[in-house]
Amino acid sequence: MDEYLKTLLEQIRCKKARPYIRQELQNHMEEQIEANIHAGMNYESAEKEAVKDMGDPVEAGISLDRIHKPQIAWKLLFMIALISVAGIVTHIMIATHMDGADAFASSRYVIHVLVGIVVMMVLYFMDYTLLARYSKLIAVILLATCLLTLFFGVSINGMTYYMNIGGRVISIQALMLFYVPIYGGVIYQYHGLGYKGFVKAVAWMVLPILFVMRMPATMTAGLMMISMLVMLTIAVLKDWFIIPKKKTIAGLWGIFMVLPVVSFFGMYFGNVLASYQKARIQAFVSNTGDANYLTATIRSFLNTNKMIGSSGADVSEKLPGFNADYLLTYLSSTYGMIVAILVCCVLTVLILFVFGTALKQKNQLGMMMGCGCGMIFLVSFLINVLENLGAFPPTTTFLPFLSAGGSYIVVSYGLIGIVLSIYRYKNVYPRHVKVKMPHIKMTIDL
Numbered sequence: 001m002d003e004y005l006k007t008l009l010e011q012i013r014c015k016k017a018r019p020y021i022r023q024e025l026q027n028h029m030e031e032q033i034e035a036n037i038h039a040g041m042n043y044e045s046a047e048k049e050a051v052k053d054m055g056d057p058v059e060a061g062i063s064l065d066r067i068h069k070p071q072i073a074w075k076l077l078f079m080i081a082l083i084s085v086a087g088i089v090t091h092i093m094i095a096t097h098m099d100g101a102d103a104f105a106s107s108r109y110v111i112h113v114l115v116g117i118v119v120m121m122v123l124y125f126m127d128y129t130l131l132a133r134y135s136k137l138i139a140v141i142l143l144a145t146c147l148l149t150l151f152f153g154v155s156i157n158g159m160t161y162y163m164n165i166g167g168r169v170i171s172i173q174a175l176m177l178f179y180v181p182i183y184g185g186v187i188y189q190y191h192g193l194g195y196k197g198f199v200k201a202v203a204w205m206v207l208p209i210l211f212v213m214r215m216p217a218t219m220t221a222g223l224m225m226i227s228m229l230v231m232l233t234i235a236v237l238k239d240w241f242i243i244p245k246k247k248t249i250a251g252l253w254g255i256f257m258v259l260p261v262v263s264f265f266g267m268y269f270g271n272v273l274a275s276y277q278k279a280r281i282q283a284f285v286s287n288t289g290d291a292n293y294l295t296a297t298i299r300s301f302l303n304t305n306k307m308i309g310s311s312g313a314d315v316s317e318k319l320p321g322f323n324a325d326y327l328l329t330y331l332s333s334t335y336g337m338i339v340a341i342l343v344c345c346v347l348t349v350l351i352l353f354v355f356g357t358a359l360k361q362k363n364q365l366g367m368m369m370g371c372g373c374g375m376i377f378l379v380s381f382l383i384n385v386l387e388n389l390g391a392f393p394p395t396t397t398f399l400p401f402l403s404a405g406g407s408y409i410v411v412s413y414g415l416i417g418i419v420l421s422i423y424r425y426k427n428v429y430p431r432h433v434k435v436k437m438p439h440i441k442m443t444i445d446l
Contacts (some may be wrong), residue, residue: 005057007057010061011061012065014069014070016425017068017427017428017429019431021064027263032050036050065075070428071339071425071427072424073353073357075417079350083347083350086346088109088113090331091106091109102322105145105323110295112406112409113409115410120413120417122417124421124424126426127419127421128369129429132184132185132189136167136186136189138182139186139204142178145163149215151216154348161396173215173396174220175407176208176220176224177223177415181369183205184369184370185365186201186204186374188240188364188368189237191364195239195243197240197241201232202232207226209221209224218267223379227375229256230371232252233252233253234321236248237389238364259298295393299312307337310335313333315329315330315334324404325387325396327399327403328344329388347400347401347402355370355374358374361426362426363425365435366422368417369418374387376415380397380399400412
C-alpha cells in the first residue's frame with residue numbers, strides 16, 4: 001500500500017495537496033482491507049486486493065493531478081483589470097482638468113493602483129492558510145497599531161486616523177479593514193470549543209470595534225461590526241461551536257443591534273463627537289441648516305442629471321472629495337447617469353463573484369475569510385451608493401478600487417488578493433485543514 005501511494009503521489013505536482021490526498025486514499029484503502037478481512041481473506045491478501053481495486057497508480061495519480069491543482073480566477077482578474085483601467089482613465093481626466101488637492105490625489109491614483117497590484121500578488125501567492133496560521137498574531141499587531149495611532153497618530157479635525165510611517169501618511173482606519181478576513185482565521189481556531197470558543201470569538205470582535213470607534217471612525221467601526229457579525233453567524237450556523245443556533249444568533253444580533261444605538265447616544269451626549277459631527281447629524285435629521293449643505297447639494301445634482309452627457313453642474317467646486325467619497329456623483333453629473341450605473345453594475349458583479357468564490361468553497365477556512373472580504377466590499381459599496389444618493393449622512397466612505405486615496409486603494413487590492421488565493425487552492429484543501437498554532441499563541445490567546 002505504501003509503495004502504491006508513493007507512486008501515485010509522485011504524479012501530483014501540487015505538493016500542498018499530497019498529504020490530504022494520501023490521507024483520503026489511505027482511509028479508503030484501509031476500509032476496503034477491513035471489508036476484505038471480514039469476507040474471509042487474511043491481511044496480506046486483503047491488502048493486495050484493496051491495492052488492485054485502486055487501479056494503476058500512475059493513471060490514478062495523473063487523473064487526480066488534473067483535479068487537485070491551483071486554479072486561476074480569470075473572470076475575477078478580468079473584472080479587476082476592467083475596473084483598474086476605468087479608474088485610471090477617470091482620475092487622469094480629473095488630474096488633467098482640475099487643480100488643487102483633489103487633482104493631486106487623482107494624479108497619484110496610478111501609483112496607488114500599482115502598489116495595490118503588488119500587494120494583491122503577494123497575498124495571492126502567500127496562501128491564505130498562512131494568514132490563518134498567524135491570524136492571532138496579525139490581529140494583535142493591527143490592534144496595537146490602532147492603539148498607537150490613538151496616542152501618537154496624526155490628528156485632523158479631532159479625528160486621529162493616520163500614522164506617519166517613513167514619511168508616508170497611512171490611514172489606519174483603512175488598514176483595520178484587513179482585520180475582518182483575519183478574524184475568519186481567528187474564529188476558525190476555536191472550532192469545536194463550544195461556548196468557551198464562542199465567547200473568545202466575540203471578544204476578538206469587540207476589541208477592534210472599540211478601538212476604531214475611539215478614533216472616532218464610527219462608520220468604519222460599524223462596517224467592521226456588521227461584517228464580523230455575519231461571519232460569526234455563519235460559523236454558528238455551520239456548527240463550528242456546536243451550540244444552540246437560534247438562541248445564540250438571536251442573542252448575538254439582539255445585543256449588537258442595541259449596542260450601536262447606545263454607543264451612538266453615548267458619543268453624541270458624552271462629547272465624544274466633534275461639534276461639526278453633531279451639527280451634521282442634526283442637520284441631516286432635520287434636513288435644514290448649513291451642515292446639511294452636502295446632502296442638499298447632492299440631491300440637487302440628482303435632479304439635474306441626464307442619462308447621457310453632462311448636466312452642466314460643476315461638482316468639483318461644490319463637493320469636497322468629489323473624486324473619493326462622491327466619485328459616483330461626479331461621474332453621473334459629468335458623463336451621465338448611465339456611466340455611474342455601469343460602474344455600480346461592474347462592482348456588483350465583482351462582489352457577487354467574491355461571495356460566489358467564498359460560499360462555493362468546500363474548505364471552511366477559505367469560505368469564512370472570503371466572506372469577510374466580500375462583506376467589506378458589499379457594505380462599503382452600499383454605504384457609498386446611499387451617500388451619493390443623498391440617503392445617508394456624509395461620512396468617511398469609499399468606492400472599492402475607484403475612490404482616490406492611497407490607503408483604501410491598496411486595501412481593496414489586498415482584500416481581492418486574499419480572495420484570489422482562496423480561489424487558487426479551492427481544489428487543493430479539504431473541508432478542514434489543520435492550522436498549526438505558532439508558539440507565541442500562549443501570549444496572545446484570550
